[in-house]
Amino acid sequence: MKKIGYILMMSLLTFSVWGQKESDDVRTGNRLYKSSKFTEAEIAYRKGLIKNPKSFEANYNLGNALFRQKKYKEALEQYNNAIVQQPKEKEKIAAAFHNTGNSLLVDKKYEESIKAYEMALKNNPKDNDTRYNLAYAQSLLKKQNQDKKKDKDKDKDKKQDKENKQDQKQPEDQKPKEQPQPQQKQMSKENAQQILDALLQDEKNAQEKAKKQPVRGTKKADKDW
DSSP states (O other): OHHHHHHHHHHHHHHHHHGGGSOHHHHHHHHHHHTTOHHHHHHHHHHHHHHOTTOHHHHHHHHHHHHHTTOHHHHHHHHHHHHHTOOSOHHHHHHHHHHHHHHHHHTTOHHHHHHHHHHHHHHOTTOHHHHHHHHHHHHHHHHHHHHHHHHHHHHHHHHHHHHHHHHSOOOGGGSOOOOOOOOOOOOOHHHHHHHHHHHHHHHHHHHHHHHHSOOOOOOOOOOOO
């Protein structure tokens, strides 16, 4: 991240010269910024914007002062305000897009920062610092995507492990116990013969008893004439 800080300082020094045409507030802000008095510089630039809201230098330099205070979202807003002014010098537009990329980069918005750096190079193809930051942002985006893929794979593995554990057999002490089936005793040949003999004897006794009983006629219902 040291490289980003270095690029920011170089950009502001360039606009400090251009800022000489601005109001006293902007020039005061530039002096305070050089002295690392970023809060005081912010106040001075804001005063300059009250007098001239469409000042590219005031918006851009205010963005730098905010960036130094780690107010990255506010800095990004000021860089966008500077770009909207559409200055004639492409070098100014390139610098604004460059620092826009810096603000997005520290906020880990790598895809957006890459687009900003590409716009900066479009307006100033010879800017090696922007080219360096673009390559750096691309490497961070690649690593971020790889990390996301790893996390996704880990979540998938955890889910699969959980499903596998549920499919595994339960411990022995938690299994539902089956009721033992009553075992049928095998009948010996002698027992079978005894039962058969008993049945034959019962049938014989019943026949002899039936012979001794008198024969009864069939009852008929009396007719009612």
